[in-house]
Amino acid sequence: MRLVHRGERSEDSPGSDDDDREPTVLADDVDVARSTLEQGRGLMFRRSIPDGYALVFPFDGVDARWLHMVFVPFAIDALWVVDGEVQKRARLAPFVGLGRAQADTVVELPAGAAAGVAVGDEVRLVE
Numbered sequence: 001m002r003l004v005h006r007g008e009r010s011e012d013s014p015g016s017d018d019d020d021r022e023p024t025v026l027a028d029d030v031d032v033a034r035s036t037l038e039q040g041r042g043l044m045f046r047r048s049i050p051d052g053y054a055l056v057f058p059f060d061g062v063d064a065r066w067l068h069m070v071f072v073p074f075a076i077d078a079l080w081v082v083d084g085e086v087q088k089r090a091r092l093a094p095f096v097g098l099g100r101a102q103a104d105t106v107v108e109l110p111a112g113a114a115a116g117v118a119v120g121d122e123v124r125l126v127e
Contacts, residue, residue: 002028005116032125
Protein backbone atom coordinates (compact mmCIF):
# COMPACT_ATOMS: atom_id res chain seq x y z
CA MET A 1 0.00 0.00 0.00
CA ARG A 2 1.21 3.50 -0.85
CA LEU A 3 0.12 7.03 0.00
CA VAL A 4 0.01 9.18 -3.14
CA HIS A 5 -0.38 12.92 -3.67
CA ARG A 6 -1.68 14.92 -6.62
CA GLY A 7 -1.34 18.69 -6.63
CA GLU A 8 -4.28 20.97 -7.24
CA ARG A 9 -5.23 21.35 -10.90
CA SER A 10 -3.75 24.49 -12.38
CA GLU A 11 -6.16 27.17 -13.59
CA ASP A 12 -4.04 27.35 -16.75
CA SER A 13 -4.69 23.70 -17.63
CA PRO A 14 -7.40 22.97 -20.19
CA GLY A 15 -10.88 22.36 -18.76
CA SER A 16 -10.89 18.62 -19.21
CA ASP A 17 -12.58 15.95 -17.11
CA ASP A 18 -9.46 13.80 -17.47
CA ASP A 19 -7.12 14.09 -14.51
CA ASP A 20 -3.65 14.36 -16.06
CA ARG A 21 -1.90 15.45 -12.87
CA GLU A 22 0.99 13.10 -12.19
CA PRO A 23 0.82 11.52 -8.70
CA THR A 24 3.85 11.47 -6.41
CA VAL A 25 4.43 8.92 -3.67
CA LEU A 26 4.44 10.42 -0.18
CA ALA A 27 4.95 7.06 1.53
CA ASP A 28 5.45 3.47 0.45
CA ASP A 29 5.50 2.07 4.00
CA VAL A 30 2.00 2.70 5.35
CA ASP A 31 0.34 1.56 8.56
CA VAL A 32 -3.39 2.06 9.03
CA ALA A 33 -4.61 2.67 12.60
CA ARG A 34 -8.12 1.21 12.54
CA SER A 35 -8.80 0.23 16.15
CA THR A 36 -9.43 2.67 18.98
CA LEU A 37 -6.27 1.42 20.69
CA GLU A 38 -4.13 1.93 17.55
CA GLN A 39 -5.60 5.38 17.00
CA GLY A 40 -5.07 6.37 20.64
CA ARG A 41 -1.46 5.24 20.63
CA GLY A 42 -0.55 6.75 17.25
CA LEU A 43 3.20 7.42 17.16
CA MET A 44 3.63 7.65 20.92
CA PHE A 45 6.64 5.88 22.45
CA ARG A 46 8.45 5.44 19.13
CA ARG A 47 11.97 6.85 18.87
CA SER A 48 11.63 7.78 15.20
CA ILE A 49 9.89 6.90 11.96
CA PRO A 50 11.70 6.18 8.69
CA ASP A 51 11.53 8.25 5.53
CA GLY A 52 8.77 6.95 3.28
CA TYR A 53 6.55 6.04 6.24
CA ALA A 54 2.97 7.14 6.97
CA LEU A 55 0.47 6.37 9.71
CA VAL A 56 -3.09 6.79 8.44
CA PHE A 57 -6.13 7.20 10.71
CA PRO A 58 -9.43 6.51 8.87
CA PHE A 59 -12.62 7.60 10.65
CA ASP A 60 -16.35 7.05 10.06
CA GLY A 61 -17.40 10.46 8.86
CA VAL A 62 -16.12 14.02 9.10
CA ASP A 63 -15.58 15.57 12.52
CA ALA A 64 -13.02 17.69 14.37
CA ARG A 65 -9.91 15.51 14.72
CA TRP A 66 -7.25 16.40 17.29
CA LEU A 67 -3.58 15.36 17.20
CA HIS A 68 -1.16 15.73 20.08
CA MET A 69 2.54 15.05 20.35
CA VAL A 70 2.66 13.83 23.96
CA PHE A 71 5.36 11.13 24.19
CA VAL A 72 6.40 11.70 20.54
CA PRO A 73 10.07 12.84 20.55
CA PHE A 74 10.31 13.91 16.90
CA ALA A 75 8.50 16.40 14.65
CA ILE A 76 5.93 15.23 12.10
CA ASP A 77 3.91 16.59 9.21
CA ALA A 78 0.17 16.04 9.66
CA LEU A 79 -2.57 16.16 7.04
CA TRP A 80 -6.30 16.42 7.74
CA VAL A 81 -8.24 15.05 4.76
CA VAL A 82 -11.93 14.96 3.74
CA ASP A 83 -12.93 12.72 0.81
CA GLY A 84 -9.33 12.63 -0.39
CA GLU A 85 -8.88 16.44 -0.33
CA VAL A 86 -6.39 18.02 2.07
CA GLN A 87 -8.11 20.44 4.45
CA LYS A 88 -5.08 21.36 6.56
CA ARG A 89 -1.35 20.66 6.71
CA ALA A 90 0.74 21.33 9.80
CA ARG A 91 4.19 20.63 11.20
CA LEU A 92 3.82 19.44 14.80
CA ALA A 93 6.71 19.92 17.22
CA PRO A 94 8.00 17.08 19.42
CA PHE A 95 6.26 16.62 22.79
CA VAL A 96 4.24 19.88 22.66
CA GLY A 97 2.69 19.97 19.17
CA LEU A 98 -1.09 20.16 18.91
CA GLY A 99 -3.35 20.34 15.87
CA ARG A 100 -7.04 20.21 15.03
CA ALA A 101 -9.15 20.30 11.87
CA GLN A 102 -12.18 18.72 10.24
CA ALA A 103 -11.33 15.36 8.67
CA ASP A 104 -12.48 11.85 7.86
CA THR A 105 -8.82 10.79 7.54
CA VAL A 106 -5.68 12.00 9.30
CA VAL A 107 -2.18 11.23 8.03
CA GLU A 108 1.08 11.48 10.01
CA LEU A 109 4.37 11.63 8.07
CA PRO A 110 8.02 12.34 8.89
CA ALA A 111 8.74 16.07 9.17
CA GLY A 112 9.30 17.51 5.69
CA ALA A 113 7.56 14.69 3.83
CA ALA A 114 4.45 16.81 3.15
CA ALA A 115 6.36 19.96 2.16
CA GLY A 116 4.89 19.85 -1.36
CA VAL A 117 1.32 19.22 -0.21
CA ALA A 118 -1.14 22.13 -0.13
CA VAL A 119 -4.72 22.58 1.01
CA GLY A 120 -6.96 21.41 -1.84
CA ASP A 121 -4.52 18.75 -3.05
CA GLU A 122 -5.54 15.10 -3.33
CA VAL A 123 -4.03 12.47 -1.02
CA ARG A 124 -5.10 8.81 -1.29
CA LEU A 125 -4.10 5.30 -0.31
CA VAL A 126 -3.55 2.99 -3.26
CA GLU A 127 -2.68 -0.69 -3.51
